[in-house]
Amino acid sequence: MSQRVGIEVSIALAEAVKMANADVIAAYPITPQTHIVEHLAELVADGELDAEYIPVESEHSAMSACMGSSAAGARTFTATAGQGLELMHEALFVASAMRLPVVMSVVNRALSAPISVWGDHSDVMACRDTGWIQIFTENGQEVVDNTLCAFRIAEDNSVLLPIMVHLDGFHLSHVIEPILMPEQRYVDAFLPLNKYPLPLDPAKPVAMGDFAPPSIYTEMKWAQEKNLQKSKDTILKVWEEFNGIFGRQYKPVESYRCDDAKILLLTMGSYSETAMTTIDKMRNKGYKENVGLLRLRLWRPFPHDELREAIKNADVLIVLDRALSFGGLNGPVCMEIKAALYNEAIRPKVVSFVGGLGGRDITVADFEEIITRGIDIARNGSEQEFEMFGVRE
Amino acid sequence: MGKSENELTWKELEVGGIVTEPGNASQYKTGDWRSQRPTYDFNKCLKCGICQIYCPEGCVNQNNQGYFEADLYYCKGCGICSRECPTFVITMKEEE
Ligand code: SF4
Ligand code: SF4
Numbered sequence: 369m370s371q372r373v374g375i376e377v378s379i380a381l382a383e384a385v386k387m388a389n390a391d392v393i394a395a396y397p398i399t400p401q402t403h404i405v406e407h408l409a410e411l412v413a414d415g416e417l418d419a420e421y422i423p424v425e426s427e428h429s430a431m432s433a434c435m436g437s438s439a440a441g442a443r444t445f446t447a448t449a450g451q452g453l454e455l456m457h458e459a460l461f462v463a464s465a466m467r468l469p470v471v472m473s474v475v476n477r478a479l480s481a482p483i484s485v486w487g488d489h490s491d492v493m494a495c496r497d498t499g500w501i502q503i504f505t506e507n508g509q510e511v512v513d514n515t516l517c518a519f520r521i522a523e524d525n526s527v528l529l530p531i532m533v534h535l536d537g538f539h540l541s542h543v544i545e546p547i548l549m550p551e552q553r554y555v556d557a558f559l560p561l562n563k564y565p566l567p568l569d570p571a572k573p574v575a576m577g578d579f580a581p582p583s584i585y586t587e588m589k590w591a592q593e594k595n596l597q598k599s600k601d602t603i604l605k606v607w608e609e610f611n612g613i614f615g616r617q618y619k620p621v622e623s624y625r626c627d628d629a630k631i632l633l634l635t636m637g638s639y640s641e642t643a644m645t646t647i648d649k650m651r652n653k654g655y656k657e658n659v660g661l662l663r664l665r666l667w668r669p670f671p672h673d674e675l676r677e678a679i680k681n682a683d684v685l686i687v688l689d690r691a692l693s694f695g696g697l698n699g700p701v702c703m704e705i706k707a708a709l710y711n712e713a714i715r716p717k718v719v720s721f722v723g724g725l726g727g728r729d730i731t732v733a734d735f736e737e738i739i740t741r742g743i744d745i746a747r748n749g750s751e752q753e754f755e756m757f758g759v760r761e
Numbered sequence: 762m763g764k765s766e767n768e769l770t771w772k773e774l775e776v777g778g779i780v781t782e783p784g785n786a787s788q789y790k791t792g793d794w795r796s797q798r799p800t801y802d803f804n805k806c807l808k809c810g811i812c813q814i815y816c817p818e819g820c821v822n823q824n825n826q827g828y829f830e831a832d833l834y835y836c837k838g839c840g841i842c843s844r845e846c847p848t849f850v851i852t853m854k855e856e857e
Contacts, residue, residue: 467777528776566779575780580766587771588778594771 378403391442394422394433400537431459438468441567450477464499469522486727487537508545620671629660646735686742717746723757795838812842
């Protein structure tokens, strides 16, 4: 029912948006997102995708145009990266609070200065609290699958929230991978038409994005928070259904060789695949401790229940962040994980590493070093709150 | 007419706070903001309507004697009418 093709991940992503039959694409090109929007522009220009392609003058305008089209009930897609995501920042909060189901690919890129076009998660982390659902992907297949799932989740009338699907710049966006491209008829069966409940319609006027005095702002924000928390039920349901049709199951926290593992490493995004190889290597050569890998797929809403379940037998949890929280205690993901575990009666020692910044590779051997040093720090302590992996002293 | 924004619970809000009832801003009592109210000495009034034209709230109407007077449900007490009146009919008085 699907065909495996060798294809650049960005192009496959654009093809997935075509299969989802998006109505409006408003985007501003920025490295390393360009191949996605260029290919979509071609598909629209060649008449292969019947959509409005709006070439806007900035990312702030891109998100603003997306909000307008989403409010009118159109299936809406955009993509950005790094500085582009930050230029959208103000509008991101508006899209989520107005409950507009925009789907956005974020091709993770390090933030300036100094200018770097390469990948890390500093752009994501700066948008952590914008109220969007955020999903991380590790390979091209996951990008295609989760792009399709994103439309389904975002537009579900019990959710109605914008979604970021994260993929690492270059390490994932620009590689050619064998990907099972789903057949159109199965996508059509999986993805019903978008039916926004109260669209902009002159025949039935509504006002959106209104003013709220102190007497109601708290209720509005609580409703938004409850809705984002509750969206996890639908995310799980959609992943389940996707598995039923396409045979690939996604989970908020994915475990790799964790059953008997007392030492866990936690990663997000494409570096998880390298980390899996490290786990295999260490186990194959009979490393003295049982090591396993957790991959955090769902970043918002944060899957604290699944995380607590996943770590319950571990002695040590080593977290790799690909972003700094300047002046903070640890990397941003590690801080969140510590907060989720703090009140647990039994919990592992948590060790924070920051690395892979601005596109720097973390190799199979590097991950082995992270694990062995992490174990040492967990048992013997460290003078530092977190380790800056690979930095030249 | 639905509940006022002081009574709605978070569960009763429309998706994204969308307002489905056109014109419901007229329910909003901007008169609550007022710390001064306009008072009138109509003996000096020319019925010229300048106060009505200048009022940013659009809350000045003619009463049954034809005098121009603020609707205190909406009057924010900005004092613009008092400042613009050519014959000094309007005096702003502190609210108690
Ligand atoms: S005080 Fe201001 S709001 Fe009130 S009637 Fe005069 S101009 Fe209008
Ligand atoms: S501006 Fe003064 S004179 Fe003219 S209608 Fe108003 S109160 Fe009367």
